[in-house]
Amino acid sequence: MSEHVQGKLLIIGGAEDKTGDKKILKRFVEEAGKKPVVVLTAATEYPRRVGAEYTEVLQGLGVHDVRILDVADRGQANSEEIPHLLTSVSGVFLTGGDQLRITGLLGGTLLGRSLHNLYEKGVIIAGTSAGASVMSDTMIVGGEAGTPRKNTLTMAPGLGLLRSIVVDQHFAQRGRIGRLLEAVAHNPYVLGIGIDEDTAILVHPDGRFSVVGSQTVTVIDASESVASNVSESRPGQPLVLSPVRMHVLPEEYEFDLRRRVFLPAG
Amino acid sequence: MSEHVQGKLLIIGGAEDKTGDKKILKRFVEEAGKKPVVVLTAATEYPRRVGAEYTEVLQGLGVHDVRILDVADRGQANSEEIPHLLTSVSGVFLTGGDQLRITGLLGGTLLGRSLHNLYEKGVIIAGTSAGASVMSDTMIVGGEAGTPRKNTLTMAPGLGLLRSIVVDQHFAQRGRIGRLLEAVAHNPYVLGIGIDEDTAILVHPDGRFSVVGSQTVTVIDASESVASNVSESRPGQPLVLSPVRMHVLPEEYEFDLRRRVFLPAG
Numbered sequence A, B: 001m002s003e004h005v006q007g008k009l010l011i012i013g014g015a016e017d018k019t020g021d022k023k024i025l026k027r028f029v030e031e032a033g034k035k036p037v038v039v040l041t042a043a044t045e046y047p048r049r050v051g052a053e054y055t056e057v058l059q060g061l062g063v064h065d066v067r068i069l070d071v072a073d074r075g076q077a078n079s080e081e082i083p084h085l086l087t088s089v090s091g092v093f094l095t096g097g098d099q100l101r102i103t104g105l106l107g108g109t110l111l112g113r114s115l116h117n118l119y120e121k122g123v124i125i126a127g128t129s130a131g132a133s134v135m136s137d138t139m140i141v142g143g144e145a146g147t148p149r150k151n152t153l154t155m156a157p158g159l160g161l162l163r164s165i166v167v168d169q170h171f172a173q174r175g176r177i178g179r180l181l182e183a184v185a186h187n188p189y190v191l192g193i194g195i196d197e198d199t200a201i202l203v204h205p206d207g208r209f210s211v212v213g214s215q216t217v218t219v220i221d222a223s224e225s226v227a228s229n230v231s232e233s234r235p236g237q238p239l240v241l242s243p244v245r246m247h248v249l250p251e252e253y254e255f256d257l258r259r260r261v262f263l264p265a266g
Helices: A023-032 A047-060 A081-085 A099-106 A110-121 A177-186 B023-032 B047-060 B081-086 B099-106 B110-120 B177-186
Strands: A009-012 A037-040 A066-069 A091-094 A124-128 A138-142 A154-157 A165-168 A191-195 A199-203 A208-213 A216-221 A241-250 A254-256 A261-263 B009-012 B037-040 B066-069 B091-094 B124-128 B138-142 B154-157 B165-168 B191-195 B199-203 B208-213 B217-221 B241-249 B254-256 B261-263
Touching: A009 A023, A009 A191, A023 A047, A023 A091, A023 A124, A023 A199, A023 A208, A037 A047, A047 A066, A081 A110, A099 A110, A099 A138, A099 A154, A110 A124, A138 A165, A138 A177, A165 A177, A177 A191, A177 A216, A177 A241, A191 A199, A199 A216, A208 A216, A241 A254, B009 B023, B009 B191, B023 B047, B023 B091, B023 B124, B023 B199, B023 B208, B037 B047, B047 B066, B081 B110, B099 B110, B099 B138, B099 B154, B110 B124, B138 B165, B138 B177, B165 B177, B177 B191, B177 B217, B177 B241, B191 B199, B241 B254
Parallel strands: A009 A124, A037 A066, A037 A091, A091 A124, A165 A191, B009 B124, B037 B066, B037 B091, B091 B124, B165 B191
Antiparallel strands: A009 A199, A138 A154, A191 A216, A199 A208, A208 A254, A216 A241, A241 B241, A254 A261, B009 B199, B138 B154, B191 B217, B199 B208, B208 B254, B217 B241, B254 B261
């Protein structure tokens, strides 16, 4: 999204299909171009199982060189082998798990900086579930479904590959519109993007995204909201938001993140 | 909402507080003015228990004459006793249960017409849960939570006290924004109103509503949506909606249903 970025982001709402037509993972491989791909399993407590699962699927889609990169501590994220492992890589995939494991392990490390460098130079960075949440500069870590309230969310700094945006995943399936509304109510400058399961946004270098997958993506834009009770209400109190501009977008529809407008299909 | 209506509607998202400060039921009694009140238990399969519960709460709030009206068949809804039972009534309360029981039993009957007459003449008509859904001319009968899709909702004609509106209840608690979006996508002329539990809208004769209760009310206005895939998509396919104007309103906030605009608090 910054001027000099040449890479793309594939931000997946979790539970992407791995056994049927595998549309999202297929798109990842198409964009990465079958060159070496790194699967970063830092988010999960089960790196072996998850790593083996993605290796099998990605190989099945024609990627010959799948490199599993597990990072169990910050020492490993600063290891001298990192540059070697990332040589000539054309795609990085962040698995699901716990978003704080990703940022806690990678933030400020050689690997963390390498992800930014790869993205800027044209590599596609994909992430699913927790791996999707970490894409933005501020991320949702926890929060209940239900009515938007003041200060019920846990947020933390993300990897910052995407600016001025908050991503939420498993969106419709877990009824998370309330917590995304809360996130944007706290700072309406931020654009909320809720991504359903088996659905992704592919963010292009020009700031457009296109939707891939079987469900929908919901964009929440509160920047023109005329009402706010955030400053005068107490924690836990219901929030007012009016008006919010919302966009519900299924596959093939596009959205311009810079101008915050819907782009007709095709 | 029509020009000659003098009554009000109190449309409750279900599970209104009956043991604490009883804010919504208290508001019903204030509006009805402690004159005779009818509790219509047609929606529920447990009319005795539900009737006794509301009798106790309403009497506790100062209503001396609480009349329970159970209707088990359409014959009773056409009974000659109906006009007598409704004499000098200042409020009618429709309980929760099954919305099709209400419309199936009342539609086209003396009691059904009487509700319209009472409303036009200044009586407040309240309804909770199923009793809220039946207020509009088309009502949601069933449908899954999740992404808005084509033709996954069951809808039916409601009582029609409120025109060009679709009401959904237990809104945030049951994650129902997807099905309300589906309802308005099918005909963006209709305004969607999602009411949370223990929350209500009080609709005034001038077309304003004010929010009462502990959660929020969500208004979905798709009338300016520029995108639609309803006609070309197959049943079950995800829908596009862009842009949708949404308003999330907690207690004391007001909305103008005719102009579809938010009114500042107070």
